[in-house]
Amino acid sequence: MRKFTGLVCALALGATSMTSFAASDRAKLDERLANASAVLHEVMATPDKGIPQSILAGASCVVVIPSFKKGAFVVGGQYGQGVATCRTGHGWSAPVFVQLAGGSFGFQIGGQSTDLVLVAMNQNGLQDMLKNKFKIGGDAAASAGPVGRNAQAGTDWKLNAEFLTYSRSKGLFAGIDLDGTVLSQNEDDTRTIYGANVPFKAVLSGEQTPPPDTRAFVRTVAKYFVISKDAQ
Known part of the structure; x- marks a missing residue:
């Protein structure tokens, strides 16, 4: 009887x-x-x-990574956790949780924390997002995005870049290099928020209803990344 009681208690503690x-x-x-x-x-x-209206209106997907970490002492490393959503035929998709990771080697000392925004600007960028995992600078080209209400960017990013990158640096480095980093789905976080390991593509394609606690983020993206009449 005592053994049975102990087992019940252990199970109860485990569940708690x-x-x-x-x-x-x-x-x-x-x-x-x-x-x-x-x-x-x-x-x-x-x-x-901020991000120009032409970029906001043309975005296919948006990735936001708060406090992306980059540190270096001879061997450098980069890592961040964030959220992504893509434009669908009926608005912005439910978000997926992503991770951006990579490394570099060289004689370097320093560190930084950066808020990072990646914007997919064409169908190639969208298809890269739906793959679940891709390398920036390898599988997908990225360029620093133009800034300002009336920014007149060159044509290179329109022709070549699948992603535009924006960052707010808080640390010792002046800039950030994303080449070689890999963006992928965080399956554990996906399982936590959706209750199952829902496929990356299914969520970003709009097949998944946004859970209540994710809707504020989706509304924020929808507020800024809108297609204005002037941009159509």
Whole structure:
């Protein structure tokens, strides 16, 4: 009888721990969504220094990675966790949780934390996003995006770049190089938010209804990445 009682208690404690961990994971994802929304609000707070309307109107997908980390001491490494959504025929998709990781080698010392926004600008960029995993600078070309309400960018990014990158540096480095980094789905986070490992493509194609706690982020993207009458 004592053994049975002990087993029941152990199972109860295990269930409580699992629920606690799940709640903790969910809270972290909620925080990441809130931080991603805040990044967009802050970037677009001053239109003269934000993303131009032509870019906002033409975007196929948007990836926001708050506090992307890059550090180096002889061997460099980059890593960040973020959120992505793509434009569909009926608005912006439910978000997927992504991770951006990579490394570099060289004689370098320093570190930085950067808020990063990647914008897919054409069908090639969209198809790269739907692959679940791709290398920037290898599988997909990326360029620094133009900034400002009336920014007149060159034509190179229109012809070649599948992604435009925007960053707000907070650390010691003046810039950020994303070549060689890999963007992929965070399957654990996807499972946490959707209750199952929903395919990356299914979510970004608009087949998944946004869970309630993800809708604020989707609304934020929809607020700024709109197709105006002038841009059509």
